[in-house]
Amino acid sequence: MRKIFLLVLVFGLLLSSMPVMGASVPSTIITKEEAVNTVRQQLDVSDDYKLENVSFEERQEMEEQVWYLYFRKDDAENFGSVSVRIDAVSEEILSFDRYERQEGEGPAIITRDEAQQLAETVIKNYQPDKFKSLKLMENERDNSNTGSTRISFQFNRMIDGYLFPANGFSVTVDTSQKEVTAYRYQWSKDLVYADESSIITKEEAVNKFKDVDKTRLIYIMTRDKDNKEQGLKLVYTSELPNSGLIDAITGELVPREKIYQPYIYQQKVDGAGMKELANDESGRAAPQTIPDEGVISKEKAAAIAAKTLAPIADFKEMELSSASYYQYTNTDKKEWQLNWRTPFVEEEKPGRTQNVRAVLNAEDGSITRISYYKSPALQSSDEKAKGFSFKELKGLAGAVVNKVFPEKITQIQFVEQEDGYGLPRPVLQAEKLTTAINAERLINDIPFPENNISFRFDPETSELLSFNYQWQGIEVPAGAETISLEGAEDIYYQQAGLKIQYVRLQEDAKPLKDVLLTYGVKQHDFSYLDAVSGELLDYRGSKMPEEKNAAPLTDISGHWAERELNIMFDQGIIESSDGHFYPERQIKRQEAVKMLVLARGRTGEYDTVTFKDVPKDHPYHKYVEAAVRMGIIEKGDGYFHPENNISRQDFAVALVRFAGFDKVAELEGIFKVPFKDAGQIAPEKVGYVALTNGFKIMNGAGGYFRPQKLITRAETAISLYRAIGIGK
Secondary structure, three states: OOOOHHHHHHHHHHHHOOOOOOOOOOOOOOOHHHHHHHHHHHHOOOOOOEEEEEEEEEEHHHOEEEEEEEEEEEOOOOEEEEEEEEEOOOOOEEEEEEEEOOOOOOOOOOOHHHHHHHHHHHHHHHOHHHHOOEEEOOOOOOOOOOOOOEEEEEEEEEEOOEEEEEEEEEEEEEOOOOEEEEEEEEOOOOOEEOOOOOOOOHHHHHHHHHHHOOOEEEEEEEEOOOOOEEEEEEEEEOOOOOOOEEEOOOOOEOOHHHEOOOOOOOOOOOOOOEEEEEEEOOOOOOOOOOOOOOOOOHHHHHHHHHHHHOOOOOHHHOEEEEEEEEEEOOOOOEEEEEEEEOOOOOOOOOOOOEEEEEEEEOOOOOEEEEEEEEOOOOOOOOOOOOOEOHHHHHHHHHHHHHHHOHHHHHHEEEEOOEOOOOOEHHHHOOOOOEOEEEEEEEEOOEEEEEEEEEEEEOOOOOOEEEEEEEOOOOOOOOOOOOOOHHHHHHHHHHHHOEEEEEEEEEEOOEEEEEEEEEEEEOOOOOOEEEOOOOOEEOOOOOEOOOOOOOOOOOOOOOOOOHHHHHHHHHOOOOOOOOOOOOOOOEOEHHHHHHHHHHHHOOOOOOOOOOOOOOOOOOOOHHHHHHHHHHOOOOOOOOOOOOOOEOEHHHHHHHHHHHHOOHHHHOOOOOOOOOOOOHHHOOHHHHHHHHHHHHOOOOOOEOOEOOOOOEOEHHHHHHHHHHHOOOOO
16 A cells, blocks of 8 residues: 655655765765665655666756756556755755646545645754744635646745745645655845834835836737737836845835746747648749739748848848748738748858748738848957947838838837846947847837847948748727726736845856845736727736636535535636535536536537527536536437436436546446345436446445435535546
């Protein structure tokens, strides 16, 4: 029987404190063998997990000496892995991740509160003296209410009542295994604190933020759930300069380069919604390549691009390396994407190269995107800093626009780039010059940053080295009366709120012992503020949905299924808008289907309409259509009867189909049901009832199954809870 992970950690700690004897030469760190033994003992890593990778790293800036160990189990029956970071001096476990492939994800067997208690117990066992300095971040995103059985808890360090997010613990618990699967620990030593006797108030901090932030009135392109463009909308956006933090003592903006950030994560964004229809890698296709009706040919698209960009690019020195035609599945757009490049020539001193990428609307031939690059000439040996002032760059960039897109010179505004302190570069220090400049599109004299042009010039010759252009053909809206900038700032800071916390400082990219108390804006879900109504908007420009009531269920205390209902509520499989579940109410067919679909964890928006009584605007449409696609329900006579209640035998059918055993249930003459009222079960449903009884998903009472009885919400939920993890 598998040991409960929590007990293993407790005993492991006791074992790890025993001295290792027999070392002939003293060492400041533990050996690899000692690290392996400690990990095997503390984390119960059995011998069938083989050590595959091991490494040692000393990070002076973090004052860390760490062993990295990776164990792997791979046999015919299952696969598992354990990766661990262990302090090579103190033998403290700094982090671990455990993975073991399961046949299927079973239901959660502990509640979120119990999972939190398990996470806290692990921290107390590992670092009992540090637990009292922690705060559970209730607002940090975890995996609860998503259908996953894994929940992550973030505990941050508190210093004198203030958060220090750079330190703390992260613990992930698998509620289906009652086991900790991931653990991370970070704690800085010997920190130096500034005098905190005169902290500015939160109101003063808000005013400081208003002084330095760049709340702007702009246009954004709104999009629906399928990313289809819906038109322009006037919004306010708040752009905090630099680090976005203010010194809580002085009220001054904190430069980004002063704040130590040991890990920087970059998010990769992949394109989606495109279907490639044609691709010519050689550029030597037939004279007229027309992939679709109503679109221009590849040759015409290439000619338009070459003529337009002739003032800045030498197409005689380049070849058309590829031409692709795309039709976007989520919009009506059709595009040509063309690429030119300087041919490769093998020589001792290769010349300068050019690359052009042009994207054109395949229907009207308008250019929507350009990316141009030219390699710089050999630089002189003059080490003097070179660059241009903002005024000089405006002149150079304006001349390029006049040559390429003269009609757009009055539709753009040039934007000064910021230095490290959030100030325009030419303003801070005259010698801090730059070679790049950006321009934003103006619509009704209001910026539309999604459409923009960027330029970069050679600092010695003033030659254009890169040119990036994005411009949509859109319907320009009429002007509208907006709320004031001051009003927008008031709403923004009221809704977002401020946090006060410590940050660690650095010098020359190396961490210092010094920490600084700062004010910052809290993480928030909204992206924009509707400039007309003042409503909060998401990243698509849609009104933010009302938050669901996540308060505990108040009407299941003492109920026979209280524990299971709480677990399913934590996982988001059952929901409540008013804190009530109404366990003894009979459930409607639409409600039961929604539970089944949420338990699978997969929903979407569908254009299909399978049932005449569940149209696209029906609140349960997406769940019903998903259930049809999953094979949970059948089309039948074209009517679903969503408001009807559901019988026990009908829900037994849905559960067996949910588990993927419907083909077995339909076998005739092999099932017997041990119920006194077996004769009341519809003949075509006997197999389904037999399987639910055999799997102990649905049970009878007093020897009766009561197949015609309408099932309650609690019975529905507890039966589904038992079915999760069986079969599919």
